[in-house]
Amino acid sequence: MSNLAPPSFESATKILREVSYEERLGGFKLSATAGNIPYEFYNLESVVGFLRTDPLDALIRLANRSSVGYIDFAVLARWVKEVLSDEELAQAIQRATSLDKPYADQVVPVKRLLEQRLEQCQVATAKVDQPSTDSKLV
Amino acid sequence: MKGHMGKILRVNLTERKISIIETKKYKQWYGGHGMGSAIFWDLCEKKDISGFDPRNVITIMSSPLTGTLVPAAAGRCEVQAVGLESYPTEWFTRTGFGGRFAPMLKYAGWDGVVIEGKADKPVWVDIRNGDVQIKDADHLWGLDAWTTQKKIWQEVREGQVFGEWATMDTRRDSGRTTQKPAVLTIGPAGENLTRVASLIHDAGNGAGEGGLGGVWGSKNLKAISVIGTGSVEVADPQELMAARMWIRDYGINVDDYKPVVGNFPFAGNPNIGVFPEGWGSRPQGCVGCHRCCRGRTETGMSNESHCMELHYYGAYDIKKHGKITQANMRAADLCQQYGINVYQLMAMIRWLTILAGKGLVGPGKMIDTDLPLEDVGEASFIEEFIRRISYKQEIGAVLAEGLARAAEKYGRLEEDLKSGAAALQYWGHPQHYDGRTEVEWGYGSILGERDVNEHDFNWCCYWTPTVCGLYGVEPPVTAKELSEIMAEKLRPYCDPMMIDYSDEGIYSEPMAKLVAWHRHYTRFWKASLCLCDFAWADFLNPNGPNNRGVTPDGEVRFFKAVTGQDLGFEESLEIGRKMWNLDRAIWILQGRHRDQEYLGEYSYQQPAVPGYTNFEAPYTMTVFEDGEWKYKSVVGRILDKTKFDEWKTRYYKLEGWDPATGWPLRRTLEEIGLKHVADELESQGKLGG
Ligand code: SF4
Numbered sequence: 001m002s003n004l005a006p007p008s009f010e011s012a013t014k015i016l017r018e019v020s021y022e023e024r025l026g027g028f029k030l031s032a033t034a035g036n037i038p039y040e041f042y043n044l045e046s047v048v049g050f051l052r053t054d055p056l057d058a059l060i061r062l063a064n065r066s067s068v069g070y071i072d073f074a075v076l077a078r079w080v081k082e083v084l085s086d087e088e089l090a091q092a093i094q095r096a097t098s099l100d101k102p103y104a105d106q107v108v109p110v111k112r113l114l115e116q117r118l119e120q121c122q123v124a125t126a127k128v129d130q131p132s133t134d135s136k137l138v
Numbered sequence: 139m140k141g142h143m144g145k146i147l148r149v150n151l152t153e154r155k156i157s158i159i160e161t162k163k164y165k166q167w168y169g170g171h172g173m174g175s176a177i178f179w180d181l182c183e184k185k186d187i188s189g190f191d192p193r194n195v196i197t198i199m200s201s202p203l204t205g206t207l208v209p210a211a212a213g214r215c216e217v218q219a220v221g222l223e224s225y226p227t228e229w230f231t232r233t234g235f236g237g238r239f240a241p242m243l244k245y246a247g248w249d250g251v252v253i254e255g256k257a258d259k260p261v262w263v264d265i266r267n268g269d270v271q272i273k274d275a276d277h278l279w280g281l282d283a284w285t286t287q288k289k290i291w292q293e294v295r296e297g298q299v300f301g302e303w304a305t306m307d308t309r310r311d312s313g314r315t316t317q318k319p320a321v322l323t324i325g326p327a328g329e330n331l332t333r334v335a336s337l338i339h340d341a342g343n344g345a346g347e348g349g350l351g352g353v354w355g356s357k358n359l360k361a362i363s364v365i366g367t368g369s370v371e372v373a374d375p376q377e378l379m380a381a382r383m384w385i386r387d388y389g390i391n392v393d394d395y396k397p398v399v400g401n402f403p404f405a406g407n408p409n410i411g412v413f414p415e416g417w418g419s420r421p422q423g424c425v426g427c428h429r430c431c432r433g434r435t436e437t438g439m440s441n442e443s444h445c446m447e448l449h450y451y452g453a454y455d456i457k458k459h460g461k462i463t464q465a466n467m468r469a470a471d472l473c474q475q476y477g478i479n480v481y482q483l484m485a486m487i488r489w490l491t492i493l494a495g496k497g498l499v500g501p502g503k504m505i506d507t508d509l510p511l512e513d514v515g516e517a518s519f520i521e522e523f524i525r526r527i528s529y530k531q532e533i534g535a536v537l538a539e540g541l542a543r544a545a546e547k548y549g550r551l552e553e554d555l556k557s558g559a560a561a562l563q564y565w566g567h568p569q570h571y572d573g574r575t576e577v578e579w580g581y582g583s584i585l586g587e588r589d590v591n592e593h594d595f596n597w598c599c600y601w602t603p604t605v606c607g608l609y610g611v612e613p614p615v616t617a618k619e620l621s622e623i624m625a626e627k628l629r630p631y632c633d634p635m636m637i638d639y640s641d642e643g644i645y646s647e648p649m650a651k652l653v654a655w656h657r658h659y660t661r662f663w664k665a666s667l668c669l670c671d672f673a674w675a676d677f678l679n680p681n682g683p684n685n686r687g688v689t690p691d692g693e694v695r696f697f698k699a700v701t702g703q704d705l706g707f708e709e710s711l712e713i714g715r716k717m718w719n720l721d722r723a724i725w726i727l728q729g730r731h732r733d734q735e736y737l738g739e740y741s742y743q744q745p746a747v748p749g750y751t752n753f754e755a756p757y758t759m760t761v762f763e764d765g766e767w768k769y770k771s772v773v774g775r776i777l778d779k780t781k782f783d784e785w786k787t788r789y790y791k792l793e794g795w796d797p798a799t800g801w802p803l804r805r806t807l808e809e810i811g812l813k814h815v816a817d818e819l820e821s822q823g824k825l826g827g
Contacts, residue, residue: 020493021497031449040488040491049456068450101610105610
């Protein structure tokens with residue numbers, strides 16, 4: 001997994017912010033019986049919470065008890081870059097989501113990246129007086 | 139024909155009068171939906187009334203297969219009336235539920251119940267075998283659906299211990315039972331005349347679409363209770379047993395489970411549910427069902443709820459808590475207790491959160507409410523939300539009208555239908571599966587009156603290849619093999635191109651055939667014979683020879699064993715066509731015209747990936763392109779309105795309807811035995827041609 005450079009207070013604040021209606025990100029909860037339920041995300045934290053797949057074994061055994069929290073990773077990377085202004089994370093997502101891997105194999109690496117960034121941002125914003133160290137964020 | 143009990147209970151609430159309709163009068167309609175539509179046609183003189191009008195007629199019907207050993211067929215019940223949910227017209231509509239109500243009705247000697255008029259004060263109907271009484275329900279009015287049922291159970295079996303023998307009448311061999319009554323009731327959402335109220339039976343059987351709970355409320359009808367001690371006479375018990383043993387190998391085998399990715403109707407897994415980690419549960423099912431798709435949990439929460447009740451709040455719960463918690467289970471229980479439709483709840487929450495994102499919701503804002511939207515995902519939010527709608531309090535007074543009418547009231551409908559913020563794809567009913575990609579679902583819904591909610595092609599042509607793609611595993615059959623299976627099973631058309639969901643295929647003649655087949659099959663086998671949608675039709679089955687499921691042989695074999703009637707499969711589809719045409723005639727008398735038959739505007743306008751929202755989920759389907767079959771993502775599609783119009787013309791012609799109006803031609807109606815319907819349409823200037 002990529003090691004993301006810790007963000008500055010300013011960048012972290014931007015990454016953690018509630019985005020506007022026009023900037024929201026879309027995703028779906030997929031299940032075999034209930035249809036595809038659309039969801040809108042207005043901050044990174046809710047994306048992290050939502051992103052998931054059941055393991056293949058559960059999918060086979062439980063079939064319609066299982067579900068998939070789906071977000072298009074190309075759209076996610078673009079959202080992270082353009083809305084959250086986090087180019088480093090966007091690039092890391094792109095690297096983690098090579099085209100020849102199925103979606104289910106990409107979820108855990110992407111989720112870990114998002115969790116790492118979320119934690120970094122929470123640390124950075126908790127220390128208000130910490131000087132800016134990050135130059136990679138646009 | 140065996141399988142019927144011979145009489146239908148007719149209850150006039152205005153006159154407090156009980157009478158009997160002989161089932162044989164409607165035998166050409168077989169049961170369930172067909173009988174319900176025919177009775178409605180005869181008894182509801184004015185078809186274009188409001189659902190709230192006391193002249194509205196409710197039919198609650200079983201089928202000849204109800205209460206027998208036919209798998210995933212014995213427990214379903216069909217309910218019809220002019221509904222309250224659809225927009226802009228309150229269409230004559232249908233809904234259904236499982237459990238044990240319909241079989242109990244037959245064990246009491248009735249094939250169905252017809253409700254007319256309006257009681258002057260709250261009542262419930264108490265059916266104990268042939269003894270029927272209309273009783274005051276003052277003590278039940280105001281209670282939630284679960285408490286109501288408990289009170290009635292105690293009243294009917296007063297002084298008796300559940301599980302022990304109770305004598306219901308004096309017959310020596312069939313007058314006793316260990317069962318408690320089966321009760322169908324409304325909760326506060328129905329009593330308070332919302333348009334989003336369900337009918338509830340036992341813990342988790344809800345009939346939600348159409349808002350018929352509000353129709354019951356408008357008639358002051360709180361509940362119908364039935365307890366019966368009889369049985370259903372079948373034509374050939376030995377053959378019925380043999381058929382049940384034959385079909386066993388096609389079903390779920392918990393001891394020898396085939397690890398196949400996807401979802402398969404007849405062979406589908408038991409115990410659907412979205413439970414918190416570590417929660418134990420065991421399968422539970424409707425009477426006679428092998429599949430048992432519901433669950434009973436060790437905590438007792440969300441018992442018997444399944445499908446959307448366990449999904450509609452789940453992702454909000456996950457977003458809030460990072461995992462499924464008790465909030466999701468509480469949300470399921472609340473919709474059952476209040477008797478409210480979860481599809482509408484889900485669409486409303488989404489709509490409100492989108493508008494809140496635009497800064498339009500909150501105290502003093504365009505949608506002036508103190509609803510704590512920041513708590514969406516918490517149990518406290520969904521409880522408050524459902525309570526306000528059910529009791530028409532604050533914003534709930536507007537939302538109780540359903541999302542379409544609420545959006546209209548706030549002046550948002552046109553814009554939000556175009557953007558998809560109000561994701562109402564068919565007649566004000568929330569989008570379920572996407573009519574832009576899986577068109578048989580969308581087309582069927584808009585040609586009908588509600589979200590069709592019939593998974594026949596959904597699981598094999600969409601869900602299984604899609605989920606296999608997400609996980610990088612091979613589907614159980616190739617797209618070509620699936621088209622061959624379909625060509626064998628989709629009689630009489632037998633056209634593999636019917637499952638071509640490519641950009642061209644969705645406007646083609648074969649797609650018109652697919653939609654017609656689907657409408658006719660489901661009208662007869664699902665809505666009228668009450669085969670459960672979660673188990674039938676069975677096209678693709680990993681337990682079957684060469685992955686072939688039991689359709690169409692299974693349907694006709696069971697039908698014959700129970701009824702003694704040799705019904706050809708093609709013949710059954712013709713009867714389904716007759717039912718579909720009768721429904722169409724009713725809608726036409728309510729004002730239906732081809733000019734109205736368009737999906738929600740966003741279906742033609744909304745690009746799939748606007749900005750950072752993606753209004754479509756992954757959608758991998760069967761397509762025939764460049765001379766070969768493949769599974770291909772069709773995500774990102776918007777419908778072309780002109781091509782859709784051309785497709786409608788193809789469909790109308792195939793059905794024998796006038797392409798200019800969408801109204802059936804006289805010769806079409808006469809050829810299927812509906813001359814009297816043609817006469818009525820003609821007298822009102824609404825006959826095609
Ligand atoms: S599959 Fe589920 S809903 Fe259908 S009859 Fe069986 S238990 Fe009831």
